[in-house]
Amino acid sequence: MNALTIKDLCKTYIVNKRQNNVLRNINMEIAEGEMVAVMGPSGSGKSTLLYTVSGMDVMTAGRVSFFGQDLGSLSPAEMSRLRLTEMGFIFQQMYLLKNLSIYDNIILPAFQSAQGKGRERRRQINERARQLMHKLGIVEVAEHDINEVSGGQLQRACICRSLINEPRMIFADEPTGALNQQNSRAVMKELNRINGEGTTIMLVTHDRNVAARSDRVLYIEDGTIKGEYVLGKFGGGEETRQRERKISDWLMEMGF
Numbered sequence: 001m002n003a004l005t006i007k008d009l010c011k012t013y014i015v016n017k018r019q020n021n022v023l024r025n026i027n028m029e030i031a032e033g034e035m036v037a038v039m040g041p042s043g044s045g046k047s048t049l050l051y052t053v054s055g056m057d058v059m060t061a062g063r064v065s066f067f068g069q070d071l072g073s074l075s076p077a078e079m080s081r082l083r084l085t086e087m088g089f090i091f092q093q094m095y096l097l098k099n100l101s102i103y104d105n106i107i108l109p110a111f112q113s114a115q116g117k118g119r120e121r122r123r124q125i126n127e128r129a130r131q132l133m134h135k136l137g138i139v140e141v142a143e144h145d146i147n148e149v150s151g152g153q154l155q156r157a158c159i160c161r162s163l164i165n166e167p168r169m170i171f172a173d174e175p176t177g178a179l180n181q182q183n184s185r186a187v188m189k190e191l192n193r194i195n196g197e198g199t200t201i202m203l204v205t206h207d208r209n210v211a212a213r214s215d216r217v218l219y220i221e222d223g224t225i226k227g228e229y230v231l232g233k234f235g236g237g238e239e240t241r242q243r244e245r246k247i248s249d250w251l252m253e254m255g256f
Contacts, residue, residue, distance in 0.1 A: 009062035037214035088162030092174035152183030172203035212243035
């Protein structure tokens, strides 16, 4: 089954009465359980593609199917509920509420959902939050304010938050862009683990090291997908360097 099926997707902005075609007739599929990276030059439409197929931005034309559900047929309220319960989001800029602790930021989306009501359900949410924080190695900073932790810890907290409602798919926009190399590797290790457990992931990146850990890389330029490179599942170890070299060679062929 496909997690995403995109047909003839277009996104157009009107700026100063001029039409800017950011996405042009995008056709692509992402299978359930797949991890796909999107790469391309600045301004090529990478982030716009991610936001449009996840329903965060409204498409101009075309069709996006999320696990068989036509996103274009949903009302704003239905789309909001779907994003809250079945999608998870990770961004380069780590948006967390300053007046809440790390732990409270993580559990907030679950408490806000319709399924987050009742004493027993909230006990389960709290337990899941503790398990996620333990897996990602940040349980010791649970009660810290967001300005009391490192960038790597903050991004791992964002990953925990994105997973708290057990989403079917994660959308990540430059998830390692603001991190140093060590924290970047730690975050990608967790995303690979999450993907290995069955969660579908679509991520935008400029980093070849990040792309090398995906199953497949799409190259977008001028709002059009120009090519793809299939790597297969990531196994880790020495294989990483080989995959990076393959991606680098392919990107050179694509003119990146």
